[in-house]
Amino acid sequence: MVDHLSIGALAERAGVKVETIRYYEKIGIMPEPGRTASGHRRYGIGHVTRLQFVRRSRELGFPLEDVRSLLGLEDGPPSCNEVHDLAMRHLTSVRKRIEDLQALERTLANAADACALGDTPDCAVIDVLGRQAP
């Protein structure tokens, strides 16, 4: 089976932009594909699977360095333990981000609620911004 997909076809299949694929190739996340005589990239099914994996990892918020590890590009395929560790570290940081955003959301919502909504520059939101830590 030969590689027959153009970069555009791969992009569509994996749900990733063409420029992103070339970027991934440059930084070593995607392998260099074969080329036609005139220099166009040709991809196969393996590339689709790999790119989907990368996309999904990114959607779940893993940084590209983590994706590199998950792909086994650092020290070979990671063990389940290693993957679990990576996922848990990431999960912890996601939970932290959620908490931070929730605190922020409350402060913001309170401030907006207190707004007089007039044409004056006197504004509860501005007051909140002018204060020290909530």
Added chain:
Amino acid sequence: MVDHLSIGALAERAGVKVETIRYYEKIGIMPEPGRTASGHRRYGIGHVTRLQFVRRSRELGFPLEDVRSLLGLEDGPPSCNEVHDLAMRHLTSVRKRIEDLQALERTLANAADACALGDTPDCAVIDVLGRQAP
């Protein structure tokens, strides 16, 4: 009352790094301060207040463009209505981010839970990453 604070003193008072202050000056968020004969920046209380306002706005997640508006650097001091609009738009995007992160957190937690935790490369997390949308 003369401006007597060094950039380091201002940084400490406002809880912002020295480099960040110079950056804010460069992009027009902070006004150019006075200088000593030898060229060192000198700040006053007004600068402290302003910088604290900026810092607080950033802590609440407003992008610097919004901070610019809040400071009245675009079209003069914004009305309470305008501020409220800005805050509500920002609040909406924060809530969206929270929802996205929560969905992500669930997926990630489920995957990590399903992990066999062995030394094998067979891993539930990897399986999840290899799949299409959750």
Added chain:
DNA sequence: TATAGAACCTGTAGTGGCTACAGATTCAAG
């Protein structure tokens, strides 16, 4: 077969919001 326009190519610069560094000068304490 001629041609138009879509898709592809490479390389570079820009995004946001800082942070870090290099290499020079100036300040403050002992």
Added chain:
DNA sequence: CTTGAATCTGTAGCCACTACAGGTTCTATA
């Protein structure tokens, strides 16, 4: 007077792309 901290300017780097310029090639239609 000396040492070390603080400050100065300017530039490059971070992440993960995205956009653009200026060119070549492919493909579909007439």
